[in-house]
Every structure is written in structure tokens, then in C-alpha cells.
Amino acid sequence: MSRQHMMWMQSELESLRERGQYRSLVDSEPRPGGWVIRSGRRMLNLASNQYLGTDLLQIRQELGAFPAGMGAGASRLITGHHPLCTRLEEEFARCKGTESCLLFSSGYMANTGVIPALVGRSDCVFSDRLNHASIIDGIVLSRAQCFRYPHRDLDRLEDQLKKAPRGAKKLIVTDSIFSMDGSMAPLRELAELKDRYEAILMVDEAHSGGLYGEEGQGLVHAMGLTSRVEVQMGTFSKAYCAYGGYIAGDSMLKDYLINKARSFIFTTALPPAVISAVYQSWQSVRGHSVRRDELQRKAEMFRQRLQEAGFDTGGSECHIVPLVLGSNEKTLRVSEKLQQEGVAAVAIRPPTVPEGTARIRFSLMAIHSDEDLKWALERIIRIGREEA
């Protein structure tokens, strides 16, 4: 690279460092019981999205090896559409109570492909201000007019819906559980608004898939809203402990996306081995109702303990419990000290969260023991107070 290019990159990196926003990669190897080795140090993993602690190695031992095939060889529309895709899509849709399901290579690719397929330049998207980056990127790619409403603010959303030009398609898009806050979208009220304003409702179930409903079908299903949400999006990378994204909805939607979603059309299909792992992992997650209940019980205890100690846990209502600290520097110090004491606590800073709301995002796993959580809480509370 030329010296000139190195200089502007260097200066951008320095500016990130000055603002406490510089990020770097840390080696992390999962260990049983919800622990992790990070940079050679053993820590309680309070930063994983594998909320149920589903263990793929164990599933593999119980159910046998996944079929070989680490390369699909082509996109789905060419020769990459393995019969395992059909099986997973059909059975998963049946479980969710939708007519169909369509696999994407990741949740990020589902959001960045589906939103531009549904709306374009002359349409409008209404997006909760705390929606995930992949939704924001999908909206940018769509070139639609974007209205960002304050977090869960239905009055502002309604004002914005009224402003949409006549004839424009309207898409309301929301996370079901907000990834950095652990708050829940008002799904019932959103469904009412979308009916009133003839909009499409799209719900990202990345952090609720596998965790709500009798078989982990997600929050939309658990709230009895399946027929009222046109587009359910999710990922197999979190509670399902595997990889890949999906869209669930009507057959017409699937047919349309196969023809119009660029991130589906112009990429190689997921490897058959991954689809097989997703299938087996999903089967295991369906039966984990005890773990689902345990996860919420542990999260409730964890959140309450932090609140009683006077900490700000934002709008958390689930297994994601932020410790909102405000400044980037303070958050980095707390994160560093906690990691030194064996708690994997990762600092989340802008632009992932709004300026001035830097935090440690704790995410619990059903397999964390009560003793380990109490041990971690003692450290979090002590270090949090030292840095107050």
C-alpha cells in the first residue's frame, strides 16, 4: 500500500483511539458450562449469543456426523440448492406456522437483501432508532425514504406514517428484542398501526428465535401474531448455535424473494454441512423448554441484583442485560478490570449504541450456574462501584 493511503488510515485509526472507539480482535475459545478462554485467560462468558448453550459437539455425538460438503458449488438458483435446504425450509416453516421459509447465507444478508427487494426509491421505511446495523444497511441499499422513530415511540411512528406520500409502499421494520438493550418491541401495537396505515411489518427475531414459544418459534409466534407479521426474519447464529439466516412468511413472499433479493441470488448457497448442522441444532433447540425457562429466571435474578446495587440496566426485559455506563473510557476501564478478574465483559460503544450510552452488554446462557453468576455479580458490582 502506498504511504499516502497508509497515512489516512493511520490518522482515522488514531482518531478512533482518541474517542475510545478503537476495536481489535481477541482470540476466544468456548469452554463447557458457559466459560471461554480469551487471550489465554479463562473467563465466565457473559458475552455470547448462544443463549441456550446448545452444544454442537454433543449433538454430533448423539445424532452422528453431519453429511460432508463444505462447499455448495453454486448459488441456490444454479446448482447449489441441496435437498437439505428444502427439508429445513419446509419443516422450519411448519414449526413457525408460516406457509414458507427461505434460507439466506446469514442474518446480515437476509436484512440487506430483503429490505431492498421490498421497497425502493419511491417508498418509505419506518425503522426504530435502535434497530440492528444490518437493517440500517438494508434500508440504505433500498434507497427508500427512511423515517427513524425514537425507540418504541408509537406516537412518533404514527406521525411519520401519516407523512408518507400517497402511493408509496410503507415498510415498518423492527428488532423483536433489541440486541444492545434487551428491550422488546411493542409488536401488538405495531401490528395495529401497520393495519391502519396499510404497511408491511417486518420483525427481526435474531435475539428471540429459539427462546420464546413452546418450541422456540420466536416472539411473534409466542404472542399469537404470526398471521399479522408479513416478514419474519431471523438467524441460526445465536440461540441455534449454528449459522445462516432465514425469512419466514407467505409462499408468495418466498417466491418473490427468490426472484428479487440480490443477497439471495448472487451468492453461493450455504454449505450442505452447515445446513445439516442447523437442522440438527434446531431440532435440539425445539426440545429445550426447560433451558428457555431457566434462561429467563437467571436473567431476572441477574438484572434485579444489578438494579438493587444501583446500576442502570436500561430497558432490559430479557436475557440481554446492559450495564449502561455512559462514557467510552469508563466502559473500557470496567471491561478491562472485569476481564482481568475472569469475567468476559465486552465494552459496547458508539457507533453500535448512541453517543453517551456506552455499556457492557451482558448476555446470559441457560447453562451458566447460579454460583458462577453470583461470583460474576460480586465482581461486576465491586468494579462498577470503584469506577462510579
Ligand SMILES: Cc1ncc(COP(=O)(O)O)c(C=O)c1O
Ligand atoms: C438484530 C440482529 N439482526 C441481524 C443480525 C445478523 O445476523 P447474522 O449474525 O446471522 O449475520 C444480528 C447479529 O449479528 C442481530 O443482532
